[in-house]
Amino acid sequence: MNSFTIDEARALLPAFALDALDPPERDAMQEALQRFPDLHAELETFVKTVHTLGTTDSATPAPGLRDRFLQRLAEVDAGTGSGDETSAPSAIPRIARSSATLPPVIARPRWRRTAPLLLTAALAATVVVLLRSQATLRDELNLARSAYTKGLSTIAERDQALAEKEAVLRTLLGGGDALLVVNMGVPNATGPGMQFFWNVKDGRGVMHAFRLPQTAQGRAYQLWLIQNGQPVPSRVFVPDGDGNTTQFDIQLPQSTKGVTAVAVTEEPAGGSKLPTTQPFLVGTVVTRSQ
Numbered sequence: 606m607n608s609f610t611i612d613e614a615r616a617l618l619p620a621f622a623l624d625a626l627d628p629p630e631r632d633a634m635q636e637a638l639q640r641f642p643d644l645h646a647e648l649e650t651f652v653k654t655v656h657t658l659g660t661t662d663s664a665t666p667a668p669g670l671r672d673r674f675l676q677r678l679a680e681v682d683a684g685t686g687s688g689d690e691t692s693a694p695s696a697i698p699r700i701a702r703s704s705a706t707l708p709p710v711i712a713r714p715r716w717r718r719t720a721p722l723l724l725t726a727a728l729a730a731t732v733v734v735l736l737r738s739q740a741t742l743r744d745e746l747n748l749a750r751s752a753y754t755k756g757l758s759t760i761a762e763r764d765q766a767l768a769e770k771e772a773v774l775r776t777l778l779g780g781g782d783a784l785l786v787v788n789m790g791v792p793n794a795t796g797p798g799m800q801f802f803w804n805v806k807d808g809r810g811v812m813h814a815f816r817l818p819q820t821a822q823g824r825a826y827q828l829w830l831i832q833n834g835q836p837v838p839s840r841v842f843v844p845d846g847d848g849n850t851t852q853f854d855i856q857l858p859q860s861t862k863g864v865t866a867v868a869v870t871e872e873p874a875g876g877s878k879l880p881t882t883q884p885f886l887v888g889t890v891v892t893r894s895q
Contacts, residue, residue: 611637614634614641614644618647618651618730619729621648622648622654622655776804776807776853776854783806784802784806785890787888789801789886789887789888795816797818797886801867803857803861805860808856808857809854810856811853811854812852813849813851814849817844817850819846820844824871824872825841825842825874825876826841826870826871827869827871828867831868832863836880838878839855839857840852840855841874864890866889867890870885871885
């Protein structure tokens with residue numbers, strides 16, 4: 606006989622516990638138990654069930670009981686003990702008998718004795734399978750919920766990215782002739798740089814920075830407008846891991862009057878009312894009215 610898989614061996618555990626397998630199956634089960642140690646705990650459960658239920662063997666009558674019973678019937682028929690048949694105890698009915706003898710007591714076949722145990726073991730096995738199926742379904746449900754949540758998060762991220770792109774397009778395309786572009790950077794092509802777009806008509810701005818150094822913990826970058834010779838605080842931001850960032854919907858004046866430059870400094874994470882460090886990116890703004 607071929608070796609059992611773990612599922613085949615698990616299905617035969619109740620019969621193995623009742624010693625109801627033929628020799629080849631029993632040998633295969635013993636070999637499977639060596640390969641699958643996890644089955645020992647389930648087998649122990651079935652063995653305990655069998656021991657608890659026990660066996661239901663038939664009782665053997667006491668010696669001479671049959672002969673005494675027949676003799677008592679004969680005395681009743683002969684009228685001994687009470688004088689006539691009508692006075693015979695009502696508990697012993699009149700039985701028409703011939704020379705035939707009572708059938709011998711027959712012990713129940715083994716299959717009838719073990720059938721209840723097999724049924725109980727089968728029910729226990731069914732419960733185990735149902736519990737395992739329930740656990741599997743619960744795991745699958747949790748995975749489905751996790752995938753659903755992840756899908757919702759992905760959709761939200763895409764919606765956010767789409768909203769950002771739409772805001773950028775509105776700023777760039779809606780400005781028309783009133784759109785200013787300020788390029789900021791250093792002579793070294795590998796250094797940090799920034800493009801600043803100012804929609805003077807709508808008073809909104811977009812900036813795209815690249816190759817920015819990572820800020821220390823508790824620090825960030827801040828955008829400034831230099832207006833009438835004084836710094837005016839604007840957007841505070843932190844680049845991603847590659848040193849890039851795109852900031853949109855930056856609130857700006859609807860006039861370039863008095864604005865001569867745009868600058869970037871490194872500040873505390875919450876921003877500053879006045880610069881606390883020297884600007885490392887500066888771009889000139891050409892004055893233009895709406």
